[in-house]
Amino acid sequence: MRSKKQPSGERTFVDIARRAQLIECTIDAIDDVGYQKASLAEIARRAGITKGAIFYHFANRDELIEAVFAHVLTSGTELIMARIRAAETPRAQLRAYVEAFVASLHINPRGIRVLYAIGDHITDDEGRPRLVHDHGLQEAAIAPIVDILRRGQEAGEFGEFEPRSMAMMIRATLEAMPTYVLAYPDLDIDAYGADLVTFFERAMGVAQ
Amino acid sequence: MRSKKQPSGERTFVDIARRAQLIECTIDAIDDVGYQKASLAEIARRAGITKGAIFYHFANRDELIEAVFAHVLTSGTELIMARIRAAETPRAQLRAYVEAFVASLHINPRGIRVLYAIGDHITDDEGRPRLVHDHGLQEAAIAPIVDILRRGQEAGEFGEFEPRSMAMMIRATLEAMPTYVLAYPDLDIDAYGADLVTFFERAMGVAQ
Amino acid sequence: MRSKKQPSGERTFVDIARRAQLIECTIDAIDDVGYQKASLAEIARRAGITKGAIFYHFANRDELIEAVFAHVLTSGTELIMARIRAAETPRAQLRAYVEAFVASLHINPRGIRVLYAIGDHITDDEGRPRLVHDHGLQEAAIAPIVDILRRGQEAGEFGEFEPRSMAMMIRATLEAMPTYVLAYPDLDIDAYGADLVTFFERAMGVAQ
Amino acid sequence: MRSKKQPSGERTFVDIARRAQLIECTIDAIDDVGYQKASLAEIARRAGITKGAIFYHFANRDELIEAVFAHVLTSGTELIMARIRAAETPRAQLRAYVEAFVASLHINPRGIRVLYAIGDHITDDEGRPRLVHDHGLQEAAIAPIVDILRRGQEAGEFGEFEPRSMAMMIRATLEAMPTYVLAYPDLDIDAYGADLVTFFERAMGVAQ
DNA sequence: GATGAATGAGGGTTCATTCAT
DNA sequence: AATGAATGAACCCTCATTCAT
Numbered sequence: 001m002r003s004k005k006q007p008s009g010e011r012t013f014v015d016i017a018r019r020a021q022l023i024e025c026t027i028d029a030i031d032d033v034g035y036q037k038a039s040l041a042e043i044a045r046r047a048g049i050t051k052g053a054i055f056y057h058f059a060n061r062d063e064l065i066e067a068v069f070a071h072v073l074t075s076g077t078e079l080i081m082a083r084i085r086a087a088e089t090p091r092a093q094l095r096a097y098v099e100a101f102v103a104s105l106h107i108n109p110r111g112i113r114v115l116y117a118i119g120d121h122i123t124d125d126e127g128r129p130r131l132v133h134d135h136g137l138q139e140a141a142i143a144p145i146v147d148i149l150r151r152g153q154e155a156g157e158f159g160e161f162e163p164r165s166m167a168m169m170i171r172a173t174l175e176a177m178p179t180y181v182l183a184y185p186d187l188d189i190d191a192y193g194a195d196l197v198t199f200f201e202r203a204m205g206v207a208q
Numbered sequence: 209m210r211s212k213k214q215p216s217g218e219r220t221f222v223d224i225a226r227r228a229q230l231i232e233c234t235i236d237a238i239d240d241v242g243y244q245k246a247s248l249a250e251i252a253r254r255a256g257i258t259k260g261a262i263f264y265h266f267a268n269r270d271e272l273i274e275a276v277f278a279h280v281l282t283s284g285t286e287l288i289m290a291r292i293r294a295a296e297t298p299r300a301q302l303r304a305y306v307e308a309f310v311a312s313l314h315i316n317p318r319g320i321r322v323l324y325a326i327g328d329h330i331t332d333d334e335g336r337p338r339l340v341h342d343h344g345l346q347e348a349a350i351a352p353i354v355d356i357l358r359r360g361q362e363a364g365e366f367g368e369f370e371p372r373s374m375a376m377m378i379r380a381t382l383e384a385m386p387t388y389v390l391a392y393p394d395l396d397i398d399a400y401g402a403d404l405v406t407f408f409e410r411a412m413g414v415a416q
Numbered sequence: 417m418r419s420k421k422q423p424s425g426e427r428t429f430v431d432i433a434r435r436a437q438l439i440e441c442t443i444d445a446i447d448d449v450g451y452q453k454a455s456l457a458e459i460a461r462r463a464g465i466t467k468g469a470i471f472y473h474f475a476n477r478d479e480l481i482e483a484v485f486a487h488v489l490t491s492g493t494e495l496i497m498a499r500i501r502a503a504e505t506p507r508a509q510l511r512a513y514v515e516a517f518v519a520s521l522h523i524n525p526r527g528i529r530v531l532y533a534i535g536d537h538i539t540d541d542e543g544r545p546r547l548v549h550d551h552g553l554q555e556a557a558i559a560p561i562v563d564i565l566r567r568g569q570e571a572g573e574f575g576e577f578e579p580r581s582m583a584m585m586i587r588a589t590l591e592a593m594p595t596y597v598l599a600y601p602d603l604d605i606d607a608y609g610a611d612l613v614t615f616f617e618r619a620m621g622v623a624q
Numbered sequence: 625m626r627s628k629k630q631p632s633g634e635r636t637f638v639d640i641a642r643r644a645q646l647i648e649c650t651i652d653a654i655d656d657v658g659y660q661k662a663s664l665a666e667i668a669r670r671a672g673i674t675k676g677a678i679f680y681h682f683a684n685r686d687e688l689i690e691a692v693f694a695h696v697l698t699s700g701t702e703l704i705m706a707r708i709r710a711a712e713t714p715r716a717q718l719r720a721y722v723e724a725f726v727a728s729l730h731i732n733p734r735g736i737r738v739l740y741a742i743g744d745h746i747t748d749d750e751g752r753p754r755l756v757h758d759h760g761l762q763e764a765a766i767a768p769i770v771d772i773l774r775r776g777q778e779a780g781e782f783g784e785f786e787p788r789s790m791a792m793m794i795r796a797t798l799e800a801m802p803t804y805v806l807a808y809p810d811l812d813i814d815a816y817g818a819d820l821v822t823f824f825e826r827a828m829g830v831a832q
Numbered sequence: 833g834a835t836g837a838a839t840g841a842g843g844g845t846t847c848a849t850t851c852a853t
Numbered sequence: 854a855a856t857g858a859a860t861g862a863a864c865c866c867t868c869a870t871t872c873a874t
Contacts, residue, residue, distance in 0.1 A: 012835095012836065012837090014836075014837070015836080015837085018837085030335075031335075032334065032335060033334070033335040034331040034334075034335025034336065035335075036329070036331065036335075037331075037335055038335075039863075039864065039865085040864080040865065040866090041863080041864080041865095049837095049838070049839090050838070050839055050840065051840090051865085051866085052838075052839060052840070052841095052866085052867085052868085053837075053838050053839070055865095055866070055867080056836085056837060056838065057837090060865075060866075061864095061865065061866090117337075120328035120329070121244075121328070121329070123242045123244065126240070126241070126242065127238075127240070127241045127242015127243065127244065127245055127246075128242065128390065129328075132387055132390075132391070133387065133390040133391045134391065135391055135392070138388075138391040138392070161403070161406075161407070162403050165399075165400055165403035165404065165407070166403075166407065168384070168388060168400070169381045169403075169404060169407055171384075172380055172381045172383075172384030172385075172388075173376075173377045173380045173381055175380075175384065176376070176379075176380030176383065176384070177380075179337075179340055179341065179346075180346075180376060180380075182336060182337075182340075182341040183340070183341045183342065183343055183345075183346040184343070184346070191373075192373055192376070195369070195370050195373035195374075195377075196373065196377060198369070198411075199369070199373070199374065199377055199411040200411070202410055202411045202412075202413065203407040203408070203410045203411040204410075205410065220854090222854075223854085226854090247846080247847060247848080248847075248848065248849090249846095249847075249848095257855070257856090258855070258856055258857070259847090259848085259849090259856095259857095260849090260850080260851085260855070260856060260857075260858090261854075261855050261856075263848090263849070263850080264854060264855065265854095268848075268849075269847095269848060269849090428833090430833075431833085434833090446751075448750070448751070449750070449751045450747045450750065450751015450752065451751065452660075452745075452747065452751065453751055454751075455867080455868060455869080456868075456869065456870090457867090457868075457869095465833095465834075465835090466834070466835055466836070467835095467836095467868090467869085467870090468834070468835060468836075468837090468870090468871080468872085469833075469834050469835075471869090471870070471871080472833060472834070473833095476869075476870075477868095477869060477870090536744035536745070536753075537660070537744070537745070539658040539660065539661075542656065542657070542658075543654075543655075543656060543657040543658025543659075543660075543661055543662075544658065544806060545741075545803075545806075548803055548806075548807070549803065549806040549807045550807065551807055551808070553807075554803075554804075554807040554808070577819070577822070577823070578819050581815075581816055581819035581820065581823070582819075582823060584800070584804060584816070585797045585819075585820060585823055587800075588796055588797045588799075588800030588801075588804075589792075589793045589796045589797055591796075591800065592792070592795075592796030592799065592800070593796075595756055595757065596762075596792060596796075598752065598756075598757040599756070599757045599758065599759055599762040600759070600762070607789075608789055608792070611785070611786050611789035611790075611793075612789065612793060614785075614827075615785070615789070615790065615793055615827040616827070618826055618827045618828075618829065619822075619823040619824070619826045619827040620826075621826065636856095636857065636858090638857075638858070639857080639858085642858085663842075663843065663844080664843080664844065664845090665842080665843085665844095673858095673859070673860090674859070674860055674861065675844085675845085675861090676845085676846085676847085676859075676860060676861065676862090677858075677859050677860070679844090679845070679846080679847095680857085680858060680859065681858090684844075684845075685843095685844060685845090
């Protein structure tokens with residue numbers, strides 16, 4: 001059971017709106033005061049409701065946080081996947097992938113930051129980050145890249161290399177961008193992204 | 209004020225020993241139960257002293273945590289820098305850098321994990337990760353790589369590329385390794401590291 | 417004010433049905449999850465309505481609980497009284513009383529358990545169990561027994577003893593049965609009841 | 625681990641005193657405002673400390689409550705057992721048992737009431753009273769009586785009857801006394817107790 | 833008659849920090 | 854140099870109750 005709603009099970013318009021609002025307020029709260037201080041009281045204050053009301057829409061704090069995570073992840077993934085699909089060759093797809101990732105930093109910087117903040121703070125029973133170390137989640141991020149790389153190799157666009165290692169390097173580089181953005185406020189991420197595409201292509205043996 | 213120590217600032221032998229012990233216990237605590245559950249009570253319990261005693265050696269929790277961070281960072285950096293210095297050409301230095309980073313994962317996995325755990329959790333007044341986004345800290349990590357790259361270009365060992373972008377890519381890739389290790393327990397990080405060196409060199413236009 | 421019903425005080429068919437349904441659902445809820453966890457949400461869920469709707473039929477939680485108590489008590493009392501009336505001599509009536517009490521444990525175990533659960537939990541303003549310590553309620557339980565005993569003494573069937581003390585002992589013994597049933601799942605309450613009748617009669621000086 | 629104390633494990637004088645004080649305050653609180661409203665805030669208020677301080681001496685609420693239960697049960701049991709041991713024949717022992725039980729109602733009425741209040745409210749996972757239905761606890765109450773009865777039968781002091789049934793009746797009757805005391809404020813429990821002894825003896829076939 | 837939404841008071845618990853000894 | 858005891862603020866969560874619709 002997701003929230004306390006029982007009778008119908010269907011979501012009301014008001015409920016949907018409140019959930020969306022609470023998700024937005026949670027993103028703002030986490031990005032403004034940090035994951036640890038983004039308490040339900042803080043979130044409720046921003047939403048203009050009481051703490052108790054949150055529990056009407058979400059069963060508990062974890063469910064709210066997971067809804068935020070899923071929301072940002074889904075919308076971000078959709079954007080990137082759409083851009084990849086719009087590209088034709090694997091080389092164009094890889095470029096589209098990097099550029100879409102950079103674009104999402106322009107479009108939804110808070111969401112991206114919060115995504116990683118949540119990933120870092122949700123822990124399993126041993127206190128290890130549950131999401132970051134989640135096999136499935138990592139695979140969901142790596143696999144599409146591996147796919148592009150393999151098809152590029154088959155098509156003769158890319159040279160010889162271990163596709164998983166390359167995909168891991170690419171993914172790791174992109175995931176560091178939000179951090180670099182904050183550490184270097186003047187960083188031109190479009191230029192950096194362009195540099196990366198060049199680096200990746202050279203590493204893959206693409207004729208320039 | 210850093211701690212309650214007298215203005216003289218001298219540290220007694222016992223104090224130094226206790227500080228070292230508390231730092232070790234904190235590392236163990238964070239790695240065993242996670243950053244959030246590594247309370248002062250938990251740390252004190254492992255050290256065999258009382259919570260209150262911690263405040264005799266560290267002004268507050270943050271100072272203890274920062275001492276842990278500095279300790280692990282310093283010892284890790286020293287290892288890596290020593291290996292770099294032992295290499296002669298920039299190309300050999302870059303290879304040494306990557307291999308030393310991988311080696312530190314073998315030698316001191318707890319320390320590295322805790323380093324990143326702390327980095328993810330310590331926040332500034334606005335709630336942003338204070339250490340990860342710290343300009344100076346990032347520069348301390350990036351600058352030595354940029355240095356190697358520049359010298360490699362000047363020496364004609366490396367080709368044409370923007371050194372900062374390349375350094376950021378290299379650093380980002382390495383920093384993701386601890387995460388990959390946990391997400392993929394079977395990952396052969398030595399092989400992965402070797403792949404990375406190859407990728408970096410190709411991206412830099414090094415003749416293979 | 418007992419409920420929100422209009423001054424006319426008439427109960428519609430739907431209201432009567434809903435009240436009965438809510439009483440049954442409350443019994444089930446208390447017996448299944450315990451008095452403390454039998455919240456209005458839990459009860460409403462079982463009844464297939466919303467929490468708010470309960471307040472249309474009962475002024476507040478206490479009134480619902482009291483309705484449950486009265487319902488079970490009344491139906492249980494009726495059963496027992498009917499069996500007593502069917503017996504002719506005081507001695508037969510006392511035996512009928514004990515046997516009817518045991519029978520009610522067979523017939524309506526949930527109701528009986530809930531009856532005592534409510535009795536233990538409902539408190540007055542000073543926090544004392546309101547129902548258990550209610551003079552009138554105790555008298556309603558004791559008086560009929562005293563009546564049987566007195567008539568038995570007058571008829572010469574029973575010997576000399578203080579009827580109130582004897583009635584209190586009898587009642588106390590019977591009221592402990594639900595507890596014994598739960599503490600000793602293998603207890604044969606019919607045999608135990610038969611033993612009790614013998615003990616009571618001996619205590620009353622009935623010729624065996 | 626019982627409380628948060630870790631270093632020594634031994635109990636300090638202050639700790640022992642505070643625990644005793646908290647146990648007394650809890651008894652008062654439960655008896656004054658009822659089990660449900662005897663919150664930690666209420667208890668702390670009566671003890672003149674903060675809620676948080678309670679957790680220094682008891683790991684959690686349950687542990688405090690259990691300490692109260694054990695304290696009252698132990699001291700009550702000791703009183704009764706001592707009086708039984710002081711009697712010589714089984715018949716005298718049974719009389720001592722009843723009289724000691726009545727005496728404990730005179731000496732420690734609050735404790736006895738709270739004992740039963742706790743017994744009624746502590747529940748297992750299915751919401752059933754955990755203590756009341758606890759096999760071991762019931763046996764601890766019943767067994768000593770059965771023992772007296774058996775020895776009385778062997779000694780020829782008591783007649784023929786099923787000892788367990790008789791013991792259950794006796795125990796049930798005594799346990800109802802606190803309730804009767806509250807329901808009938810004018811009840812003379814000494815006289816009632818004397819009546820009970822007579823009834824029990826007659827039921828057991830003791831020559832009067 | 834009933835729903836969906838929200839309130840608000842209170843619950844137990846955690847924990848960094850303080851301080852007299 | 855350390856202990857034991859306590860504080861106090863904040864935390865997540867529960868729930869009877871209210872009320873516009």
